Amino acid sequence: MTSFISWWTSAVVFGTVIMYGALGEILTEKSGHLNLGVPGMVFLGAFAGFASAFLLEQKTTNPVVLLLIPLICAFAAGALGGLIYNFFTVTLKANQNVTGLALTYLGVGIGSFGGQYVVKAAGYETFARASATSSIYCKSIAKLGGLTDPFSKMFLSYGFLIYLAIIVAVIMFIILKKTRVGLNLRSIGESPATADAAGINVTKYKYLATIIGGGISGLGGLTYVLIYCQGGWMTANSIEALGWLAVALVIFSTWKPLNAIWGSYLFALLYWFYTNANVFHMEFNVVQADLVQMLPYLVTILVLIFISLRKKKENQPPASLGLNYFREDR
Amino acid sequence: MNNQAIVKEPFVRIKRRGTTSFLYRSFVRIVAIFFAMLFATAFLEGVADMSFSEIWKYLIDGATVNSTTRQEYWKEVMLLLLISLALTPAFKMKFWNIGGQGQVLIGALATSIVMFYGKGMSNSGMIITSFIFSIVAGGIWAAIPAIFKVKLNANETLFTLMMNYIAIQLVAASIDAWKGKASALPQFNTDTRLGYLPSIGDNTYGIIMICVLVITVILYLYMKHTKHGYEVSVVGESLKTAKYAGMNTTWIIVRTVFLSGALCGLCGFFYVAGSDYLISTSTSGSYGFTAIIVSWAASFNPFGMLILSIIMTFMSKGTLNVVNYASNTLNQYTAYITVGILLFFLIGCEFFIQYRMVFNSKLQAKFDSNSEKIHKAIPWWFSFWKKVADGIDACIAAVQKWISVNLAKLKTALIKLFKKNAPEQPKEEEVEAVVKDEKEVGIHD
C-alpha cells in the first residue's frame, strides 16, 4: 500500500503538468487551431516561473509576492507563446503544424537558454534552486494539519496548483458546455464561416482561446519546476516529452476537459510504472526499465487507433481543426 | 455623405495574390532571411556582449575557420538536407510525418547492431549490410503509422511523434545493454575501423556529401517527372480524385512514407557509420523538426532546401562558435534561439507571398494625390529606402532581361547543336505523337 501511495502521489504531480498542457490545448483546438507548440509553451512557463521565483527570492521573502508573481509570469509566458502562434496562424495565415513546431523549437530554446543564463548569472555553475518559493507552492493541507493517514496522503498532500488544475478543467467544461461564449467558441472550431456569418468575431475568439490556452499550458511548466522539481532548474528533455503527451491526451480525452483529469493521472501512472513495479511484485533491470518506459507512448498509440475505430460524431475533432480561415476565400 | 463612408472603412484589408513570379518569391524570402539575420545578430549582441563585427566574424568562423570546421559544417548541412528531402514526399501527400527523429534513430540503431554484432564481416560487407538494414528499418518504422493512417485513418501526426519516443527508448535500452557496467558506450570498432565509411582524400565526410547531393537531384526528378511523383502529387491534392483515376492509394501512401522513412534511416546510417561511429538517444538532435520547416519553407523544392540548410546550419554552427568565445553566461541553447528566429521569419514571409495588403481608400487617396507632400513629410530614411527598393527593382528587371536573352541564345545554340548530331529524327517523332493524339482526342470525329 505504501508503495502504491508513493506511486500515486508522484503520478498526481506529474499528471497535473500534463493536464495543464492538455487543458490549454483543448481550449486552443476548440477554436480550430492545432497548436503543436505545447511543449514550447510549457517550457516557456517553466522558465518564466523559475526565473521570476529565483530572482525574487534574492530580494524578498514576502510569501504573497513569491506566490503570485511566478504564477502570473508563468501564465504570461505561456500566453505569449500562444500569442506568437496566433499572430502567425491567424493574422499571417501560416501553416499551423509548421508554426507549432517552430514554437516548440523556439520555446525549448528560450527556456533552456534563459534558465541556464539566469543560473549562471547568479553565480552558480549549472544548478540552482528556488527553494523558498517552492516550499510555498508545496504547502498542503496534509502538511499543515500533520495528517498522515493514507487518504490524506493520497488526496490532501499537494500544493494548490494540483487542485487548481481540476478547478480549471471543471470551469472549462462549464464554459464550453453551458455558456453562450462556449457555444460560440465551439462553432468557430466546427465551422468558422458559419460563426462569422452569425456575427461572431472569429479573430477575437481565436486570439483569446489560444492566448488563454497558452497561459494554462504555461502553468504546467510552473507545476513542473516548483512542485515536481521542488524549485530546482534542470534543462530536462522530459518537459518536452510531457508537452507531447499533453497533445496526445487531448485526443485521449476526446476534447472533453473532464476526461483530461483522469486521463492525465493515468498517463502519469504509466509513466512512473517502471520505478514502481514493486507494487505488482515485479523488478526490472536497466534494460527492461528502458523498455517499460515506452508504456505511455504505446498506450497513446493504442488509444489513437481505438479512437479512430469509433465513429461517433460527438467524439470527432473539431471539424475545421488545422484549417486557417480567410473570409474572402470561396 | 461620401466622406462618412470612407471614414469608417477598415484601415487595412488583405487580399489573396494571384500567381507570383519566381523572382518575387525569392526576393521576399531573401528579405526575410536578411531581417532574421539582423534580428538574431541584435540578440547575440545583447547577450554576448560583443560588437556587430565581432559577432559576424565568429559566425562566419563557425562554418569556415579551418578545414575540420568546414568539413563538420558541410556534413551538418548535408544531414539536415537529407532529412528535409526525406520528409518531402510524405508532406507533399499531406502526410505529416513528424517522426523523422525516430526514423533516423532506428536507422542508426540498425547500423549499430550490424557494427556491434557483425565483427566477423569484411569491411565492405559490413557497410553494405548496415546500409540495407538502416534503410529497411527506417522505412518500416515510418510505414507502420502509414498503414494505420490508410486503414483506420489514425492521426499520423501524433502517431509518428509517439514513435519517436519509442525509438528513443529502444536506443536507450540497446545502449544500456551494450555498455554493460561501463559508464558510457564507447565508439564502435575503434581498433579495426570496421564498417566505417571511407574518406575521400582528406575529406572524412566526402561520401555523405556526394550521396546527399545525388539524392537531391534524384528526388527533384522523382517528384517532378516520374509516374510515382505524379501519383504523389495527385494523392496530396485529393484522395478522391486519385481513387477515381484508378490509383491504388493505399499502396501509394505506404510506399511513399516508406521511402520517406528509408531516407531518414539512411541519415541514421550516415550518422553512425560515417560520422559519429557511436549511437546515442540524441543522435539526430532536433533536426526532425527543423527539417519539417526547411522542407515547407522551400515549398518542397529540393534545391531550395539545399540553400535553406546551408543558411540554417550556418546560423547554428556560427552561434555555437559565438557562444564559445563569449563570456561564460551563454550555453549551447543560444543556437536554438537564433535558428528559431530564422524559422519564424521564414514562416512569416509566406504571408507576403500569398496575400497583399490593401490600405483604406483615404490613405491610398492621400498617397495618390499628395505624393509630393508626403514625400517631403516622411523622414529621410523612407525616401532612402524607397530609392534602395527602386534600385533593387531595376536590378531585378535587368537580371530578368539578361536571363531571358541568354536563355534564348542558349536555346538556339542547343537546337543547332542537336540538329547537327541528329538532323531529322526528333522531328519525325514529334509529328507521330501529334498524329496519335489527334486519333485519341477525336472529339469532332
Add this chain to the structure above:
Amino acid sequence: METAIKFENVTKTFGTIVANKDVNFDVKKGEILALLGENGSGKTTLCNMLAGIYYPDHGNILINGEIATIRSPHDAYRYHIGMVHQHFKLVDIFTAVENVVLGLDPKDYKFDIKAASKRIKEICDKYGFEVDPNKKVYNMSVSEKQTLEIVKVLYRGADILILDEPTAVLTPQESDKLFNVIRNMKADGKSIIIITHKLQEVLSVSDRVAILRKGAYIDTVETASATTQSLTDMMVGQKVDLNIERPKVEHDIPLLEIRDLSIKNDEGALAIDNVSFYIRGGEILGIAGIAGCGQKELCEAIAGLRNIESGDINHLGKSIIGMKPKEIIDEGIAMSFIPEDRLGMGLAPSLSITDNMMLKTYKDNAWYNPFVDRKRARNKANRLIKELEIATPSSETPVRRLSGGNVQKVLVGREISAGPNVIVTAYPVRGLDINSSYLIYNILNEQKKKGVGVLFVGEDLDVLLGLCDKIMVLCHGKVMGVVHADKTTKEEIGLMMTGSLDLTEVKKDKDFGIAKDSFIEDKPVDFNSEEIIDKFKEEGVKEDE
C-alpha cells in the same frame, strides 16, 4: 413604396477578375426582388457585400436612405439584413436551437434554450414552417436545413432577407411551399431578394427582376411585363435558343445493365435499394431525384469506387463487379462527377491542365519507363483548349485558377477524349452559364450520335426533360419508374421524386429495367420492356387525368 436598399456604383474585384462593376439598383420595402443572372455574373458576390462577407472596393450601399458601412456579418445583422447562403452555414453537431441562438449578443451568459425554442415555435407558426428545435443538424434533410436557415434569419429580426439559389436542392412541391412562405413574409412588410437563374421561379414569385450580366447591372423590370425569352435575352446579352436539341438516334444494344443493385452509403444505410435499369448505345438516360437519394453512390459503384451490397453491374455481358477502377476505365466506362465544390472528384486543383489531362493515362507508356509523358498530355491539353474554347493563359495554369465553366470543360473534355462507350456524368452543368451549358449538351449529343450510352444525373428538371430520352426517377434509393422524356411532365416527376407516385407499384407484375435483348442470359428474353414502359406511361397519364 419606400426604398429599403440602394446600391450606388458598387464595384468589387478579386485579383484581376471584376465580380461587380458599377451596380446601381434598389429594393423597396415589402417587395420580392429577383436577382437574375447567369452563374458567374456576380449575384452572390453582390449579396455577400450586403451580408458583410465581402467589402466593396468602390461605391455605396444605402439602407433606408442612409449610407451603410457593412464590414462584417455582425454589421449586417445590426442593419437587420439576413442572408441564407447557398451552402448552408450551419454547425453539424449542434441542435437546431443552438444554431439559431449562435452569435447573438452574449448578455445572458447562460442562454435560455427553452425560451429560444418557444420563440422558434412562434416563428414557425406565424409563417408555416416545421422545425424540431432539438434535432441535430447532421440528422436533417436538405429542405429541413434550409428551413432552419430561414428561421435563423427571422429569429434575428431580419427585415431584409436574401435567399441564394434557395430552390436548387428542392423538389417542385417543396419549392412551392417555400414560395408561399416568402409571400407570407412579404405580406409582413419584409423585403426579400431571391438570387436565381431559374426563369420560371422568377416569373411566379417576384415583383420585380434585376438583371446582372458578367458583373454589370443591366436593368430592372416589372415581372408582370416580362417573359422567359425577354429575361433570357437580357441575361445572356444575345438572342438565345432555349430549346435543347434532342437528336433522334437509332437505339443500339444495351451497353450497361444493372440488376437488383443495392449499395450502402458511408453511414451504412442503404443508398441504392434493389435497382434495375439499363442504358442502350445512342441514348441518354437521365436520373432525377432530390439531392442525396443515391445518385452519388450509384455513380461511384459503376466507376468501381464503392463496394456494392448485392446485385450485378454488367457491361456488354461482362460483370464489372470487383474490377478495379482502372480496369473499368479500360473497359470504356467514363465517369465524371461534379461535386458541389466542383473540384473534389476528377481533378487535382493545384495541378496544371496538362497534368490533369494525364490523370487516367499517365501509366499508358511502357511499364519500365519511370517517367510520365508530359509532352503528349500537353498536346492533348492544347487541343482541348482550342476545341472547347477553354479560357486559360496556358496549358500549364493550375486548374484551380480557372473559372467554374472552364474547369468543367477540362473534366468533361478529358473524359470524352478517352473514347468511352458509356459515359456516366453527374451534374456536368452545375454552376455553368447558359452558353457553356449548351456546349456541354452538344458534346453529349455528339457522343450519343456516335452510339455512346450516356447516364446523365441532373438537378434541373427542365434540362432533364429537354435533353434525355428516358428519365429514371429515384426516391430514397428506390426506382419510382422510368418515363419517356417527351411524354411526361415536370409535376409528375416531382411527385415521383418525393415518393408520392410510384409507377413500379402501378404495374407490379411487370419486371422493370430489364432489356429484351439482355446480355444476362438467365432472365426472360422475350420481354419487351420498351413497350411496357410506353404502356405504363400511357396508363399513368390517364390515371393522373
